[in-house]
Amino acid sequence: FLAKNTPNFHELKNDEKTIRLCFNENPFGVSPKALEAMQKSLSLSSMYDFKFADTLSAKLADKNQLKQENILVAAGSSFLLELIIKYVSLNKGHFIIPDPSFTIFEPIGEFLGMSKTVVPLNEQKRIDLDQMKSAIRKDTKLIYICNPNNPTGDLLSRTEIESFIKSVPDNIMILVDEAYIEFTNQRSLSDLVNTYKNLVVTRTFSKLYGFAGARLGYAIGNPTLIKELKKLQSWSGAEISVTTMAGAIAALEDQEFISKVLDNNQKVKDFTMSEFQKRGIKTIPSSANFVYFSLDNYKDNYFKKLKDSKILGGKTYEQTGKWTRISLGTMEEMKVYFGAIS
Ligand code: PLP
Numbered sequence: 001f002l003a004k005n006t007p008n009f010h011e012l013k014n015d016e017k018t019i020r021l022c023f024n025e026n027p028f029g030v031s032p033k034a035l036e037a038m039q040k041s042l043s044l045s046s047m048y049d050f051k052f053a054d055t056l057s058a059k060l061a062d063k064n065q066l067k068q069e070n071i072l073v074a075a076g077s078s079f080l081l082e083l084i085i086k087y088v089s090l091n092k093g094h095f096i097i098p099d100p101s102f103t104i105f106e107p108i109g110e111f112l113g114m115s116k117t118v119v120p121l122n123e124q125k126r127i128d129l130d131q132m133k134s135a136i137r138k139d140t141k142l143i144y145i146c147n148p149n150n151p152t153g154d155l156l157s158r159t160e161i162e163s164f165i166k167s168v169p170d171n172i173m174i175l176v177d178e179a180y181i182e183f184t185n186q187r188s189l190s191d192l193v194n195t196y197k198n199l200v201v202t203r204t205f206s207k208l209y210g211f212a213g214a215r216l217g218y219a220i221g222n223p224t225l226i227k228e229l230k231k232l233q234s235w236s237g238a239e240i241s242v243t244t245m246a247g248a249i250a251a252l253e254d255q256e257f258i259s260k261v262l263d264n265n266q267k268v269k270d271f272t273m274s275e276f277q278k279r280g281i282k283t284i285p286s287s288a289n290f291v292y293f294s295l296d297n298y299k300d301n302y303f304k305k306l307k308d309s310k311i312l313g314g315k316t317y318e319q320t321g322k323w324t325r326i327s328l329g330t331m332e333e334m335k336v337y338f339g340a341i342s
Contacts, residue, residue: 022312026210027329034251041246052245064190069223075239077204077217081105088141095142096135098127100317102150129164146177151325153286180288182208190220197222209251214244268328275338295322309340
């Protein structure tokens with residue numbers, strides 16, 4: 001995924017001069033409260049954990065006004081996307097994905113013998129639910145919806161997704177990846193998992209809480225489905241480190257950090273949109289912590305400019321049109337970015 005997502009992957013390093021606008025990470029790092037809890041928990045690293053895992057899933061259940069049986073915690077939401085594709089592939093079949101999107105599990109599904117239909121975004125660069133519905137076959141097992149979508153940042157409304165779920169056969173699992181939902185004003189679909197037994201929602205700590213390297217994500221689904229998915233985890237949740245879990249419990253309470261991140265994201269997004277507009281660069285309205293834009297009107301060698309300024313940016317997407325994505329950093333970082341590409 002790393003190699004696919006950035007053209008200058010080999011240069012990825014954490015020296016302080018490199019500006020990372022490539023992976024939609026948190027520009028402020030890990031939540032300070034989480035970091036403190038992680039440091040304190042380091043000495044527990046020699047022991048198998050039974051306490052943090054339980055506290056964490058209880059807190060996540062509470063946050064989503066659900067029960068612990070609705071929650072499956074894992075080392076990153078990618079891990080859960082993989083687990084879900086493995087689960088639906090048990091009897092082979094077919095899956096449907098939008099393009100471009102965060103389809104990290106696609107090769108695993110194919111490797112496990114599934115076929116797929118890739119549905120391009122519509123004219124407005126939105127996930128094309130009508131076309132995805134038309135792609136349904138008798139053997140379709142899974143439909144993936146990334147909301148907001150990565151790389152475009154486009155957000156489908158709850159009504160759009162709920163009508164879609166209602167309109168498709170209920171033996172098809174609808175996987176809604178909400179890695180960026182906290183950056184929107186829209187509620188998660190988590191409250192619908194007991195109504196629609198085929199709905200599973202994934203969430204991550206990588207973005208808002210700055211846990212991309214610490215690794216933590218969770219799936220929300222009805223208890224039967226969660227129980228089934230757990231069968232594919234040999235020792236459910238044991239792949240998550242004690243330190244990460246201790247940090248995650250604290251991160252959930254770090255309101256000050258959460259507000260700082262969301263406030264910065266909005267300000268930086270407004271600034272970024274207006275800078276692109278000034279340059280005549282076409283963008284897609286973003287509900288996330290990144291912006292999708294076209295290089296069609298950009299006269300210079302964009303990627304060379306980034307490289308020369310030690311800025312890590314995204315790759316290009318889509319066969320026609322040079323669309324690319326830039327993650328939103330701090331205001332200072334974005335000023336350097338716009339200076340570099342000017
Ligand atoms: N889902 C989407 C839409 C993402 O963009 C990403 C990471 O960029 C992930 C999932 C993976 O998140 P995690 O770090 O929780 O594995």
